[in-house]
Amino acid sequence: MDHPKAVLFDAYGTLFDVYSVGLLAEQLFPGQGQALSVLWRDKQIEYTRLVTTSSEGAHYQPFWELTRASLRYACKRLGLALTAEHEQHLMNEYRHLSAFPENREVLQVLRTRGIPTGILSNGDPQMLGVAVRSAGLEGLLDHVISVDTVRKYKTHPEAYRLGVQALKRPASQILFVSCNAWDALGATWFGYRTLWVNRYRLPFEELGTQPTRTGSTLDDVLSFFE
Amino acid sequence: MDHPKAVLFDAYGTLFDVYSVGLLAEQLFPGQGQALSVLWRDKQIEYTRLVTTSSEGAHYQPFWELTRASLRYACKRLGLALTAEHEQHLMNEYRHLSAFPENREVLQVLRTRGIPTGILSNGDPQMLGVAVRSAGLEGLLDHVISVDTVRKYKTHPEAYRLGVQALKRPASQILFVSCNAWDALGATWFGYRTLWVNRYRLPFEELGTQPTRTGSTLDDVLSFFE
Missing domain, CATH: 3.40.50.1000 (HAD superfamily/HAD-like)
Known part of the structure; x- marks a missing residue:
């Protein structure tokens, strides 16, 4: 061929490397860094599919917004208190993987x-x-x-x-x-x-x-x- | 209203109750029943989305087939040897949740x-x-x-x-x-x-x-x- x-x-x-945020996540939430980075990523992908399947673009949100939404979900799910400062810090880390x-x-x-x-x-x-x-x-x-x-x-x-x-x-x-x-x-x-x-x-x-x-x-x- | x-x-x-298969899963794979039933379910849902998003029906497979495919994936992922007999047994259990x-x-x-x-x-x-x-x-x-x-x-x-x-x-x-x-x-x-x-x-x-x-x-x- x-x-x-x-x-x-x-x-x-x-x-x-989407899991490179795990190090910061571990610093912010000791013992939960890996769980958070895995769930954050899984949920991020899930959200891309939900908004794509559910309509011809009507529920679309840019990847950055879905990344933030999935971080919030993952923290709630794991029982982690995500302050505005933590969120900004983690999102900034995601920007520079x-x-x-x-x-x-x-x-x-x-x-x-x-x-x-x-x-x-x-x-x-x-x-x-x-x-x-x-x-x-x-x-x-x-x-x-x-x-x-x-x-x-x-x-x-x-x-x-x-x-x-x-x-x-x-x-x-x-x-x-x-x-x-x-x-x-x-x-x-x-x-x-x-x-x-x-x-x-x-x-x-x-x-x-x-x-x-x-x-x-x-x-x-x-x-x-x- | x-x-x-x-x-x-x-x-x-x-x-x-999709997790009611967990009991049988635990009998077949001691210590892994819950992990298997959770991953099986997650993957099953993921597969419905993959086949739906990827085409206008061209990659569709009936839910029964996706349920089987996701069971196979989940066992591979967890390193569990799924015999034909185990598969038949688990699928039958899924039929009668x-x-x-x-x-x-x-x-x-x-x-x-x-x-x-x-x-x-x-x-x-x-x-x-x-x-x-x-x-x-x-x-x-x-x-x-x-x-x-x-x-x-x-x-x-x-x-x-x-x-x-x-x-x-x-x-x-x-x-x-x-x-x-x-x-x-x-x-x-x-x-x-x-x-x-x-x-x-x-x-x-x-x-x-x-x-x-x-x-x-x-x-x-x-x-x-x-």
Whole structure:
């Protein structure tokens, strides 16, 4: 099979480590940092689906707002008193998530080889701009695409279609990379070639569809170009 | 405000106790029964959303199949060896979930008052038929409505619309009852009057919309008719 002609990356969980907020969470709520960061993330994803499924955009809220709403929910659920100061602190941390260490080099190799790259993310444009800059990835990505344009979150086909439109190529020529199994599944359903980066050694979704390949770090992107 | 003219109930989690499989799960996998029943349920709901969001029905699988898929995922995730025999045993248990104890009486009171009632559920028709019979609720419900007709799960508006169509009344005249916060939210967004039965003392969703009322058991349905 031909090499992919372009590569799209998911952002949250794939380029940026959403669990890197756990350290601050642990400082603010000793003994609950991990539970909070996991529930916060799960609820954030759940909220993207609730607002997307429930209407054709009428209940859409930007990712930043859903991130705040899910933080509030997670704290209530865990019985943690979230002061306005805590909230601001945690949200600010979420704005500046750590990048996974191998990202830069993989993006640089792709750049050297002349492969167009982009982010296709649930994040809203402002969040993505700050995250890309603060992770030092500026200048290494040709496209930063937010689903905010269509007001529908992945795995909605309209969200995935934005990548095809930006890269002006059919999905079958584009490699879509995600560490989120549900995202790799949705992208595969949409028609992308897919790499599921299984960072946490989880099972893949049991819905009868497999990603094109499975890897363990972002380095495995390069195996598509060998 | 006028009394509601009809009452629709969610099935799984509301009339039927989805965690009643935990006892068998604990026998099969000692020490893991609760974790399995919680993850199984969470994943089942997640799968309804993934297949609904990802397409206009193209990736739909009936609830029975999603229930099986989510059981398989949950066992893999927890590192439990699910034999074919275990799977059959657990799925059979899911087919015959316990009903919450107060259900029969509430349905009987509504019947006495001449209020039309129905189930509006993600379950497929066969599952619902067996569950209603095995819970002894046959003859107490005027409508048993499955989203299978539209191949989209709640919280998709087409799924909620089935209730309006069956009862031939506007949503604002119908009380929708669910123990699932996301379902009470979706139904409220759609336009139903809603009762969230908060059996597990959880926070409500933080998405800016509240159910019409919140209760703690199904008995609270009757407060709408006082």
